[in-house]
Amino acid sequence: METGLKEKCVEVFRRIRESRPLVHHITNLVVTNDNANTMLAIGALPVMAYAEEEVEEMVAHSQALVLNIGTLTREVVRSAILAGKRANALGIPVVFDPVGAGATAFRTESARTILQEVKVAVVRGNAAEIAALLGRETRIRGVESSGEIPDSFHLAREAGKILGTTVAVTGKIDYVSDGERTTMIQNGDFLLTRVTGTGCMTTSLCGACVAVEKDALLAASAALGFLGVCAEIAASSSRGPGSFRYTLFDVMYSLTEGEFVQRLRVEVI
């Protein structure tokens, strides 16, 4: 995968713009609007549908499914599993964001149940969330991991092995691993930590990428690199989190392939 890795990432986003995949989201109340706008900015199509009466039918029209438990209820978890199982049956890739796993038993258990019931192509979380999925003790404050967890690289690789899927651990440096292969992405900006839901936005981007790219490791690496590059550009013309946030959508919409490949810092490690 190493050869031309950056060009392959660029290619993933070119395919999104060309094929306009429909990405079904069952996501949280904080980021619903941002997630939909993220999809539209890059040329994908979002659909937000939550009711158990319709999620199986809606996901059947889609090219990917994003599950996010940021403001979970029993109903949301039930719909997520229904939609996920149907996606599995139809060969539609599923991306999962275990927001706040480790913060409450309800979140940790719901996340594990989803992973047991649904075959997931990519799990995207911060280090504390991913560690919680493996049953590790973590220090978590709300939905933010606190302190630096020293070894996200090993965590990603181990989680990839144990969970049998591709795991993206995001933080100051991002790691993506399927247990065998691992990539490291060194893009991003501090302001991403001062706007809510930028992690969830990354997960949405993973959804659009797996819709057009079967290699989940490549797809997730492209998604993380893309958001990081856009964040760097947006931050350079922002005066704070308000202007950063709207500029991020402008940049996701208008980023050229040349800029993307030039700034992208992704490598196999």
Add this chain to the structure above:
Amino acid sequence: METGLKEKCVEVFRRIRESRPLVHHITNLVVTNDNANTMLAIGALPVMAYAEEEVEEMVAHSQALVLNIGTLTREVVRSAILAGKRANALGIPVVFDPVGAGATAFRTESARTILQEVKVAVVRGNAAEIAALLGRETRIRGVESSGEIPDSFHLAREAGKILGTTVAVTGKIDYVSDGERTTMIQNGDFLLTRVTGTGCMTTSLCGACVAVEKDALLAASAALGFLGVCAEIAASSSRGPGSFRYTLFDVMYSLTEGEFVQRLRVEVI
């Protein structure tokens, strides 16, 4: 209606600013915030209230009711019908957005149930959604209609006749018809398709307009023309969907009557 149609549209928005109608929304999770801000930008007052325990009481204080099934649940549909019936009993106009009708059976059936139970002043949707209300086969991807449906004009007129209400079919060109009279609106910008919920925003504007104008055809035409004109102005100083979106609120707030009438392209056809 032809004579002075543009001036009449301008007059509708003047009346909104002067009388500040309260518009009760039972809307979807993606656009809740944007819909409320749309009302405030034009001088109307929004209230978002969903619980079946209170919707009948809340709508009684209001000058219009907006129903939108973008993220419907059984509870939302039940509240929509309760509020709609009460609005009907009190002579308060109701606007309905059948988001995603045709995409799932749950949406199509819920939309039809609402139309059976509630007398609606304006239905606002894209061509695929309106066609679904008439029982037509449509090609729909999520909540976006796919492909150009050639004859939105005839669709609007037929839907107006069959549904016995005013129907607004929005797309590249918008048509509004009550089955007899039809208007065409040719304002707007491509960036409206790259921000989520701009259709729902149009529906909100229809709500504010029917609150102050009894002729629903005129009210809906004014709403569609207003959003289209504001979108053109906002797009001219935007660098993408992020800056377009915030500028749209600035323009909705500050549009002068002179600019509105000068750019407005509405006609009876």
Add this chain to the structure above:
Amino acid sequence: METGLKEKCVEVFRRIRESRPLVHHITNLVVTNDNANTMLAIGALPVMAYAEEEVEEMVAHSQALVLNIGTLTREVVRSAILAGKRANALGIPVVFDPVGAGATAFRTESARTILQEVKVAVVRGNAAEIAALLGRETRIRGVESSGEIPDSFHLAREAGKILGTTVAVTGKIDYVSDGERTTMIQNGDFLLTRVTGTGCMTTSLCGACVAVEKDALLAASAALGFLGVCAEIAASSSRGPGSFRYTLFDVMYSLTEGEFVQRLRVEVI
């Protein structure tokens, strides 16, 4: 408290930046995203968690709890009471926003139930909402109080006495009272009335402030003054509610202590 009141307000926000309190929100659908971004802008950490299965566990990790009934359901009220009681047991301060109290019986009764069941450090509302808590007849349109209620000062003081808590009555001029001591804050801008949820944003800020300052009167006064000062600065470089809103987040993020103290108009009365 008079001596150095402005400096004490500045100190409250310095402590937020230094200690990064986690503020658990059970808030409404309109402002979920804005409330989270408000916390991040000032250096606090938000967590939005609503399910009765987890609110008691989540609030135990938090330094303050914000309850807001803007889009209440029976479930939200139940979760609010569960979380509130747990916060009380743990000595974690609770802030309450009775959005729309007086507009429907369901809101008025839910607000009173919460105040009976949960010991609240600060209640923040407009004059009509606070009057409704005292059982007064009010003129309310949706969630906005209509007309000027002449004597917010006396209302705040009386509510403070009767409710036995600190009450912040916001409007053109803000008053905060614990029944004995009262402060008046004269900052703010007209554009705050043209963006939805700025009242709820103030309530969130009260949450962050009580997390780091035990004197609830000082904490609430600091929160109101901070939003007012930021609004003045943001308005001065805005062209309408769209640019005002994103600029407000920039200013909340970057306001210097010097600017804050210079513009702050807070006094004991």
